[in-house]
Amino acid sequence: MDGISNKRTAPGWIEVADRIAGDIRSGVLVPGMWLKQIDLELRFGCSRPDVRRALDQLAQRRIVEHVPNRGYHVFLPDGSRTADILEIRVILETGTAAAVVAKAMAADIARLRDLAQRFEDLARTGTMLELYEANLAFHGTLLALCGNHELVSLVGELRSRTSSAPAGQWRTQARIETSSREHHQMVDALANRDVTQLCDLIARHIRQIGAGS
Numbered sequence: 670m671d672g673i674s675n676k677r678t679a680p681g682w683i684e685v686a687d688r689i690a691g692d693i694r695s696g697v698l699v700p701g702m703w704l705k706q707i708d709l710e711l712r713f714g715c716s717r718p719d720v721r722r723a724l725d726q727l728a729q730r731r732i733v734e735h736v737p738n739r740g741y742h743v744f745l746p747d748g749s750r751t752a753d754i755l756e757i758r759v760i761l762e763t764g765t766a767a768a769v770v771a772k773a774m775a776a777d778i779a780r781l782r783d784l785a786q787r788f789e790d791l792a793r794t795g796t797m798l799e800l801y802e803a804n805l806a807f808h809g810t811l812l813a814l815c816g817n818h819e820l821v822s823l824v825g826e827l828r829s830r831t832s833s834a835p836a837g838q839w840r841t842q843a844r845i846e847t848s849s850r851e852h853h854q855m856v857d858a859l860a861n862r863d864v865t866q867l868c869d870l871i872a873r874h875i876r877q878i879g880a881g882s
Contacts, residue, residue: 680715686723688713691733693743693829701745703735732829744830752833758827758875763868765815770864773814778860784810785852792845793856800845807852811859831878847877 677788680688689709692698711722724741727733746754784807791800811843839855857864 678720680713681728682715682719682722685709685713685715686726689723689727690829693732693824694805694825695798698743700743703740703742705740730829732826738746744824746830754827754830755875755878758779758780758824759872760763761820761824761827762812762871765812765820765863766867766871767816767819768815769811770859770862774857777810777814778856780858781807781810781856783852785849785856788852789849792842792849804848811855848874851877 673788688696689704698704704724706717706720707724709715710717713720720787724735728735728741731744734744735741759815784803787801788803788807791803795803809821809825812824815821817882851870855870858870
């Protein structure tokens with residue numbers, strides 16, 4: 670093959686950090702779970718130093734927590750920390766509403782309607798993981814309309830600091846149905862260019878996460 674190797678290049682520590690964070694967001698690694706470095710090394714096919722650097726970086730972002738002489742575990746916020754994180758999200762995400770309304774085009778609104786409908790359909794027929802991913806797709810698409818990529822990334826990190834397991838997002842079918850209605854209402858507010866209504870809906874939607882209903 671003219672010296673070209675067919676071996677897969679081992680991921681660097683940045684990729685390892687992204688993949689661990691992805692597993693946390695998807696609920697593969699749940700809040701409070703201890704992370705064994707040897708398991709991560711084998712899972713991602715990387716070196717021990719890269720695992721350590723990845724975990725240190727995630728600890729700085731407060732996605733995982735380092736306990737001296739014990740190791741690392743997925744960040745597990747207490748009730749007051751969760752409430753504080755959700756209020757930070759309210760401030761950040763409602764703060765984007767005016768920009769989102771100003772920048773949203775007809776195609777963007779149509780895309781959000783499709784995503785809201787997909788969530789509604791999955792509420793009846795899909796798995797919890799499919800529902801979780803559909804929810805992320807809706808909110809990620811909505812938030813990205815503000816045009817501030819750093820803010821979008823920060824909100825993603827804040828999500829990782831609260832309960833990220835799919836089952837932790839909605840504890841009852843009634844809450845799933847409420848989330849679905851709120852998605853459609855957000856799209857209607859956006860279509861009507863109603864910044865105040867969109868802000869109110871975003872704040873209510875985020876705070877319901879902490880209500881546990």
